[in-house]
Amino acid sequence: MQIMPFEEAKTYRFNPFDLTKVWPHADYPLIEVGKLTLNKNPTDFHTQIEQAAFAPDSLVRGIGLSPDKMLLGRSFSYSDAHRARLGANFAQIPVNRPKSPVHSYSKDGAMRVDNVSDPVYAPNSYGGPHADPSLTDDAGKWHADGDMVRSAYTLREDDDDWGQAGTLVRDVLDDAARDRLVSNIVGHLKGGVSEPILKRAFEYWRNVDKTLGERVEKGVREG
Structure with missing residues (x-):
């Protein structure tokens, strides 16, 4: 606690x-x-x-x-x-x-x-x-x-919508976790998402972290 x-x-x-x-x-x-034991x-x-x-x-x-x-x-x-x-x-x-x-x-x-x-x-x-x-x-x-x-x-x-999410991506996740995050996002966005929604999604993830957003867009565009 x-x-x-x-x-x-x-x-x-x-x-x-x-x-x-x-x-x-x-x-x-x-x-x-204390400790919670599930036995x-x-x-x-x-x-x-x-x-x-x-x-x-x-x-x-x-x-x-x-x-x-x-x-x-x-x-x-x-x-x-x-x-x-x-x-x-x-x-x-x-x-x-x-x-x-x-x-x-x-x-x-x-x-x-x-x-x-x-x-x-x-x-x-x-x-x-x-x-x-x-x-x-x-x-x-x-x-x-x-x-x-x-x-x-x-x-x-x-009090903003992006600060803690960006800290999570940059400072808490390791490289392997960031790779999995990008892979998961890209996988969902490649499932027939329309272009206007794709642009909003790329902007959303850039707001969280610029590098993350760029990797997501690259993964979708080049995949």
């Missing part, structure tokens, strides 16, 4: 919540937080894969959502999608069932298997579930400097 202090995120040279960008490791080195395959694809329901709003204490607009949208839409796909009680399917007891207002619905004994209304005086914002960071609130609005991001110094 990588960590960017909140104050630095306000003025970083490109918007750190832009999904088309990565945080350079030179600025924010990777921090090892077995599912035995039943439907029950263990097709019915899996992951949602970014399933957060443990101390972790909150960033101003990433895609993440914020997914935080409320994923759970709705799971209910439509798997039913109101998708969280009781074994592949989704939490390891620790969960107290919620959930009750009834098709295919429910857990009996409800606690009151499912609030407020109540019978020991039922209730919200406790004090358990989260700053009572569940955080400052976003106006980022949580329905408008485009404000562009910053390095």
Whole structure:
């Protein structure tokens, strides 16, 4: 994982919540937080894969959502999608069932298997579930400097469409990887693409990297 202090995120040279960008490791080195070991395959694809329901709003204490607009949208839409796909009680399917007891207002619905004994209304005086914002960071609130609005991001110094892609081609890929990239692009463009589209494609790849664009055009023209 990588960590960017909140104050630095306000003025970083490109918007750190832009999904088309990565945080350079030179600025924010990777921090090892654990190891994920894949040691077995599912035995039943439907029950263990097709019915899996992951949602970014399933957060443990101390972790909150960033101003990433895609993440914020997914935080409320994923759970709705799971209910439509798997039913109101998708969280009781074994592949989704939490390891620790969960107290919620959930009750009834098709295919429910857990009996409800606690009151499912609030407020109540019978020991039922209730919200406790004090358990989260700053009572569940955080400052976003106006980022949580329905408008485009404000562009910053390095917020462009080509910079990081060019860095990937020139500084990250080796010669063999660059050769494979050119070969793949050329192969697709030689499949009956019209001349106007070809010109746009050549310009596109020149914007990423001038040499790459020239190699792509040469490969298509001379192939």
